[in-house]
Every structure is written in C-alpha cells, then in structure tokens.
Amino acid sequence: MTPPHRRPRLVGLVALGGGVGSAARWAVTVLVPDATTGGWPLATLAENVVGAFLLGWLLEALSRRGRETPRTRRVRLTLGTGVLGGFTTYSSLALETERLLAGGDAAVALGYVAATLVGGTVACVAGIALGGRGRGADRRPAADRASSVPASREAR
Amino acid sequence: MTSLLLVALGGGLGAAARFVLDGEIRSRTRGGFPWGTFTVNVLGSLVIGVVAGVILAAGAAEGPAAVARLEPWRLALATGLCGGFTTFSTATVESVRLARSGRLRLALANTLGTLVVTVAACALGVAVTTAIL
Numbered sequence: 538m539t540p541p542h543r544r545p546r547l548v549g550l551v552a553l554g555g556g557v558g559s560a561a562r563w564a565v566t567v568l569v570p571d572a573t574t575g576g577w578p579l580a581t582l583a584e585n586v587v588g589a590f591l592l593g594w595l596l597e598a599l600s601r602r603g604r605e606t607p608r609t610r611r612v613r614l615t616l617g618t619g620v621l622g623g624f625t626t627y628s629s630l631a632l633e634t635e636r637l638l639a640g641g642d643a644a645v646a647l648g649y650v651a652a653t654l655v656g657g658t659v660a661c662v663a664g665i666a667l668g669g670r671g672r673g674a675d676r677r678p679a680a681d682r683a684s685s686v687p688a689s690r691e692a693r
Numbered sequence: 694m695t696s697l698l699l700v701a702l703g704g705g706l707g708a709a710a711r712f713v714l715d716g717e718i719r720s721r722t723r724g725g726f727p728w729g730t731f732t733v734n735v736l737g738s739l740v741i742g743v744v745a746g747v748i749l750a751a752g753a754a755e756g757p758a759a760v761a762r763l764e765p766w767r768l769a770l771a772t773g774l775c776g777g778f779t780t781f782s783t784a785t786v787e788s789v790r791l792a793r794s795g796r797l798r799l800a801l802a803n804t805l806g807t808l809v810v811t812v813a814a815c816a817l818g819v820a821v822t823t824a825i826l
Contacts, residue, residue, distance in 0.1 A: 542716025555708020592782035627779035631738035
C-alpha cells in the first residue's frame with residue numbers, strides 16, 4: 538500500500554493547492570505592505586492567524602464525518618496541506634523576526650512573535666470549536682461514531 | 694502577473710516537497726513530536742536566510758539596482774518556495790493537538806522550539822551568506 542506522500546496524484550493535488558495558497562499569500566502581502574503598518578509584519582501575522590483558524594476548522598469538520606475516505610483525504614490534502622500550508626509561512630515569520638532583532642527592534646520582535654503564537658493558537662482552537670458544529674457534523678455520542686482519523690495521519 | 698506565476702510555481706513546488714519530506718520523516722519517527730513539520734520549517738527558514746543574505750550582500754556591494762534585479766528570484770525562492778515549503782498552520786494544529794491530548798510539554802516544545810530554531814536557522818543563513826559574499 539503506497540503511502541499518500543508517494544502517490545504522484547496526491548502530491549500533485551498538494552502542489553496545486555500550495556500554488557493557490559502561496560499566490561493568495563503574496564496577494565495579501567502586496568495589499569498590506571509592512572510600511573503602512575509601522576514596521577509590523579502585519580500581512581504575515583494576518584495570514585498565519587487566519588490560516589491557523591481555517592486549518593483547525595477544516596480538520597475538525599472533516600474528522601467529524603468519521604473515518605477518512607479517499608475523497609475526504611483529497612479535500613484535506615488539497616485544501617489543508619496544500620492551500621493553507623501554502624498560505625501560511627514559518628520562513629517569513631523567521632526572517633521578519635531575525636531582521637527585527639538584527640535592527641535592534643527586540644521589543645517589536647517579541648510583540649510580533651507573541652501575537653503570532655498566541656493569536657495563532659487561539660484562532661486554531663476557535664476553528665476547531667467551530668468545525669465541530671454545523672452540517673455534516675456527527676452529533677451521535679462518541680461511542681457510536683465511526684472511528685475518526687488517527688491524529689498522526691492528519692495535518693500533513 | 695509574472696510575479697504571481699513565480700510565487701505560485703515556487704509555492705506549489707515547496708508545498709509538494711513539504712508533503713513528501715514530512716511523509717518520509719513521519720514514517721521513520723515515533724513518539725508525539727512532529728519532526729516532519731519541524732524539519733521543513735527549520736530547513737525552509739535556513740534557505741530563506743540564505744536568499745535574504747544574497748540580496749543583502751548584492752545591495753551592499755552594488756546598490757538598489759542589484760536588489761531590484763534579484764526580485765524575481767526573491768519571489769520564486771523566498772515568497773514562493775520557502776513560503777510554500779514551510780507552514781505555520783500545520784505546526785499550530787499539531788501543538789494544539791498535543792496539548793489537547795495532555796502532552797503539554799511536547800506542545801510547548803513544538804511551539805517554542807520551532808520558533809527559536811527557525812529564527813536561529815534563518816540568522817545562520819543570513820550570517821554565513823553575507824560573510825561569504
């Protein structure tokens with residue numbers, strides 16, 4: 538049984554999603570240049586927090602439907618691993634922080650990373666909470682639900 | 694339009710590479726710590742540091758025109774490839790999952806460890822590149 542990450546079609550879906558997500562991320566950085574926000578990397582902050590919210594929501598909504606099927610896996614890989622993985626970025630966060638520190642702006646750097654980590658975590662938890670509701674959500678008692686996807690297989 | 698394509702292509706390639714590498718690492722590691730995501734984030738941050746270092750060095754040596762000439766490379770490699778290769782959303786979900794399953798220390802290790810090591814890797818990339826060039 539070939540693992541997903543060695544299947545060309547699934548890798549292709551991730552690539553497609555990643556291209557879309559990265560393009561969207563770039564569009565945001567163009568629309569929200571750092572100069573207009575007093576040196577704060579607001580664009581990256583917004584992208585990462587929104588992306589964390591959406592991924593929390595997506596994965597929870599998918600897992601609530603029960604065991605992963607080929608179709609829901611394609612959705613997870615394209616939208617989650619691909620689009621949201623492409624939309625969010627750790628490299629920009631790292632570089633922006635490094636530049637702030639190199640420029641002597643330690644306080645701004647600290648504020649920026651704190652806002653990102655705290656904001657991202659809170660957003661993710663909120664997304665998970667919202668993902669557990671709505672249409673398609675399995676409202677049966679946990680014991681009756683089909684076993685959900687093992688945690689280690691998600692969020693790739 | 695060209696900028697968009699450069700970013701999209703780099704980002705698509707980066708995301709695919711992340712998916713593959715993360716999968717390979719996962720299949721070889723045990724325990725709760727998300728080594729796959731951690732690795733791609735650190736590696737991507739090192740590379741973006743190198744790209745930034747190249748641009749900084751070019752700017753210092755040849756001025757703003759040189760920096761402008763490198764913009765397509767920056768878009769493709771930094772914004773695109775590194776941006777697609779690394780991921781904040783997955784790292785966050787993994788930390789939240791660890792915390793919710795009671796593995797708080799691993800969650801903190803992932804959150805803080807990823808931050809510290811990626812910034813350090815980036816700084817290393819910048820430092821080494823600007824020193825060499």
